[in-house]
Amino acid sequence: MIRNISTSEVLYETGREGAAWRVVSGSVRLDRKTPEGDAGFASLAIRGDIIGAETMLFGAYSFTATALSPCTLTSWPEREGSPAPAGDLLKTLIFAERRAAEVIALRYGQAAERVKRLVMLLAAPGADCAGSVHVPLQVTLPPRQDMADITALTLETVSRMVSGLRRSGVLSPTTDNGAVSGNRFSLGSGKIDYLFDTQESLR
């Protein structure tokens, strides 16, 4: 089974019944409902990640999943109805731990570095097209508030940093069929590692 979801759409909510999914393209944020009612960012899933595996044990979702960009999902495991084999579960576990380490790293260091790392993570090509031609990577950036929740910054700071990345050439606008689409960018092929430190230096 395949699902297509658009940005900011909710894939599923905490407590609801459902099954596990594999993120084929796009990116998803997972939130846990805190007692105060506000949804706290819990994890990030990008292409290749499995989400909602807890339903295989509880029958219900532990997190709420929201699309950060247009994305497509497929049921997991592939063969619906049959339980996931141990080998697949092990691989999923290891990938989840690696992804968690990356997300944790997104909340360390200066704002400019964090936002850049997030952009790179979202733009990272899947393992399937490793070693292919050297085309510039492309990203569809999530809403600023989501980027802020992920990096533990504020919406305003993220906006400033994205502007800085544009200005320094790391991100350049992309044209789709003649029209510039708002949040779609291509990564500057020259790995510009220029770091802007303060808000003033961004001008």
Next chain:
Amino acid sequence: MIRNISTSEVLYETGREGAAWRVVSGSVRLDRKTPEGDAGFASLAIRGDIIGAETMLFGAYSFTATALSPCTLTSWPEREGSPAPAGDLLKTLIFAERRAAEVIALRYGQAAERVKRLVMLLAAPGADCAGSVHVPLQVTLPPRQDMADITALTLETVSRMVSGLRRSGVLSPTTDNGAVSGNRFSLGSGKIDYLFDTQESLR
């Protein structure tokens, strides 16, 4: 097989061969070796968590594990030699995702809240003694530098916040056999939710 490890001792290193472990007591930090050579904090494991599961796929560890407090480990799965069943792997996956969400939350909010959440996490009783008598929880705090790495604060700020928790009665020194042991505290039973915001208000 059982291992006893003392604070700051390395359990295993990235790339080394070995097996998976269950943390029976104490706490462990996992680091990934970054290209720059400095070990970046990757994850936190406390009582009940499984670490080193990647060896079941790769044969080698992906992270470096260091004890944050005196802790004991047992081989996992219980029956050495035989592979872990799918059910256990699924449970491990779900626990890992939950723990990751908690660690991510440790890097959000004001310094005082973060340090307090870390202390509470380290002091949390295992699921085995749920609903038991109401005895004050105890913690052995990790070295300040480790607490700083986990919360993405600095050593100095963590020290100030721990002092604040002591002053506000959340943490009180514990005596073991008449001698006050440096980093062992008991949690004030009255849930003091007083939040000190600035460094000045800590005095």
Next chain:
DNA sequence: CGCATTTTTGATACACGTCAATCTCCGTGG
């Protein structure tokens, strides 16, 4: 007891949060 390491405390600087004012898209209806 004396030295090395860790922790605590202090003073100052600055990176980011906060508050607030535009600005840019888009969709909607007159």
Next chain:
DNA sequence: CCACGGAGATTGACGTGTATCAAAAATGCG
């Protein structure tokens, strides 16, 4: 076709929580 309005993004000015630098105090260990 253009005026209108709402939502998200950008930019600016200012305050503050925490990093930084530095020194003293506590702790552990031979």
